[in-house]
Amino acid sequence: xxxxxxxxxxxxxxxxxxxxxxxxxxxxTAFQDNLVFFLAPSEIAARNPGPERxxxxxxxxxxxxLVKNTTxxxxxxxxxxxxxxxxxxxxxxxxxxxxxxxxxxxxxTLGKLSPxxxxxxSEVLARHDETYMPPEVADALKRTxxxxxxxxxxxxxxxxxxxxxxxxxxxx
Amino acid sequence: MRGVSxxxxxxxxxxxxxxxxxxxxxxxxxxPGRFLRLTDRLLPWLxxxxxxxxxxxxxxxxxxxxxxxxxxxTVRIMYVHVPMAWLAxxxxxxxxxxxxxxxxxxxxxxxxxxxxxxxxxAMVTALCLATGSLWGRPMWGTWWAxxxxxxxxxxxxxxWVGHAALVRAFDEEERGARAGAILALIGAxxxxxxxxxxxxxxxxxxxxxxxxxxxxxxxxDMLYPLLVCALGFTLLxxxxxxxxxxxxxxxxxxxxxxxAQARRQxxxx
Numbered sequence: 535x536x537x538x539x540x541x542x543x544x545x546x547x548x549x550x551x552x553x554x555x556x557x558x559x560x561x562x563t564a565f566q567d568n569l570v571f572f573l574a575p576s577e578i579a580a581r582n583p584g585p586e587r588x589x590x591x592x593x594x595x596x597x598x599x600l601v602k603n604t605t606x607x608x609x610x611x612x613x614x615x616x617x618x619x620x621x622x623x624x625x626x627x628x629x630x631x632x633x634x635x636x637x638x639x640x641x642x643t644l645g646k647l648s649p650x651x652x653x654x655x656s657e658v659l660a661r662h663d664e665t666y667m668p669p670e671v672a673d674a675l676k677r678t679x680x681x682x683x684x685x686x687x688x689x690x691x692x693x694x695x696x697x698x699x700x701x702x703x704x705x706x
Numbered sequence: 707m708r709g710v711s712x713x714x715x716x717x718x719x720x721x722x723x724x725x726x727x728x729x730x731x732x733x734x735x736x737x738p739g740r741f742l743r744l745t746d747r748l749l750p751w752l753x754x755x756x757x758x759x760x761x762x763x764x765x766x767x768x769x770x771x772x773x774x775x776x777x778x779x780t781v782r783i784m785y786v787h788v789p790m791a792w793l794a795x796x797x798x799x800x801x802x803x804x805x806x807x808x809x810x811x812x813x814x815x816x817x818x819x820x821x822x823x824x825x826x827x828a829m830v831t832a833l834c835l836a837t838g839s840l841w842g843r844p845m846w847g848t849w850w851a852x853x854x855x856x857x858x859x860x861x862x863x864x865x866w867v868g869h870a871a872l873v874r875a876f877d878e879e880e881r882g883a884r885a886g887a888i889l890a891l892i893g894a895x896x897x898x899x900x901x902x903x904x905x906x907x908x909x910x911x912x913x914x915x916x917x918x919x920x921x922x923x924x925x926x927d928m929l930y931p932l933l934v935c936a937l938g939f940t941l942l943x944x945x946x947x948x949x950x951x952x953x954x955x956x957x958x959x960x961x962x963x964x965x966a967q968a969r970r971q972x973x974x975x
Contacts, residue, residue: 543810547891558895562906569907571853592908632847634776642851642910659846664915666781666924668772691923 572642575621585646591625591653592642592661593618597684600637616641616653623647627655634660638684663687667694674699738955741815745952752945760938766931774928781928783841788916789936790834793943794862795897797827801869802894805887815951817883818958820890821873822950826943828866835863846910854903855911858896865893 537545562569572592573581583589599615611628614637625643635641640661645654665688672688674697675681681688688694767785774781801823807816838856839849850856869886876882904913915923922929 540810547806547809551891554892554895558899562899566906569854571851571907571909574908632845634845635847636776657848659848659851659910661910662777662845662912664912664923666777666784666915666928667775668925668927669775670772671925672775695922695925695929697925 574618575616575623576618578623578647579621583647585649588644588646588656590642590644591616591623591655592640593623594686595635595637595639595641596622597637597682612658616643623653624651625653625655625658627658629656629658631658632660634662636683638682638686639663665691670699671697738815738818738959742952742955745948749945749948749952752941752948756938756941756945759934760942763931763935763938767935771931772925772927777845780841780844783837784928785932785935786939787834787837787841788932789939790830790837791859792936793939794827794831794834794859794866795900796940797823797830797943798862798866798890798894798897801827801890802897805890808883808887809891815955817880817887818954819947819951820869820886821883822954823947824866824870824873824886826946826950828863828870830943831859831863831866835859851910853909853911854907855900855909858900858903861896862893862900865889865896869893 572590573583575591575593578591593616596615596617599613601613603611603613605611605628609628610630611626612631613624613626615622615624617623625645627643627645635658640663642659642661643653643655644657644659647653667688671694672681672683675688675694676683680693763785768782771782771785773779801820804816804820804823807813808820835856838859842851843849869890872889873882873886876885903909904911916929916932917923924932
């Protein structure tokens with residue numbers, strides 16, 4: 535049986551698509567370990583980047599760990615611990631922290647691990663999680679003890695995404 | 707709004723001789739004459755609806771939705787950024803479908819649609835990147851990071867621009883359309899990579915908030931204006947692309963008529 539030209543073109547496209555898809559999937563799987571934007575604290579021991587190599591460290595800022603100072607030459611300095619649960623790494627950073635930076639928030643810091651186990655960051659980026667919440671709702675959750683932002687992610691979205699607490703805000 | 711005057715509905719010359727006439731299924735819309743007649747009636751309504759919905763969505767998002775508890779008013783960038791990201795990817799899926807139709811069934815309108823789609827898609831993707839950058843500077847603390855999500859969207863932008871340039875790079879239009887269709891289909895592999903980049907790799911970019919409509923990680927006071935904005939921008943995108951395709955079909959007809967006229971004059975001389 536001879537295929538019509540349209541059928542033949544369809545098959546060529548389908549086969550090429552399958553081949554390309556497989557190749558991409560294989561490549562991405564092979565590179566999955568290298569395509570990381572940051573390492574979590576518990577991955578550092580396994581990867582052991584050494585003191586010379588700069589890398590990004592990512593995780594949550596541990597509750598109660600943030601200490602802000604001023605360096606002798608008047609620049610702001612921050613000390614905090616980054617955790618992913620099983621492991622924690624102390625971080626020092628001299629510079630201005632981004633707006634979203636707070637305890638319990640995700641951060642990605644770029645720097646080097648010094649021999650004493652302290653991570654000296656030259657750049658701190660705040661991560662935003664996927665929650666979008668009006669201030670009244672966040673206040674209500676905090677007031678009723680359902681959520682302490684310092685401890686990390688908010689409760690499941692279904693419990694608050696239709697909540698309509700009385701507005702506490704003043705003005706507009 | 708339409709700018710170009712409509713030719714007489716009984717215009718005798720079809721765009722291409724291969725256009726099947728009166729056929730069933732998808733081929734019904736492959737006829738440029740029918741496309742022109744249909745969009746002539748549809749487009750004014752589409753423009754009106756698009757402007758109304760976008761206006762309503764913008765007003766809701768800018769004035770009547772709450773700020774975010776930690777982003778403050780900066781959250782309002784999301785009402786442009788997210789629809790642009792959805793359109794960049796949805797539009798590219800449309801380009802891939804048009805390319806398939808062009809390669810396999812040789813639809814006369816699919817080539818025109820693909821050619822007119824890519825500049826609009828490039829613009830939408832650029833707006834997505836620009837608004838994301840403007841949001842990232844105050845929130846993350848950086849304009850840009852080479853994480854998997856941002857890099858793959860930048861690749862999408864290059865694909866759009868590359869397609870727009872490639873289809874216009876040949877003297878023979880059909881060869882440009884063929885090359886563009888192949889590029890568009892190869893590039894379509896990028897769509898699932900963008901979508902799941904935030905789940906497969908650890909990225910600076912957050913993962914999706916609006917995944918299932920039942921449990922979005924976004925309060926409904928922000929979700930509803932976002933959905934209205936997305937609908938409005940989508941209608942605008944559709945109207946813009948349809949208007950461009952109309953103009954291109956008419957341009958092509960005009961050129962064919964001028965060519966025919968020139969030939970007649972030559973014959974008479």
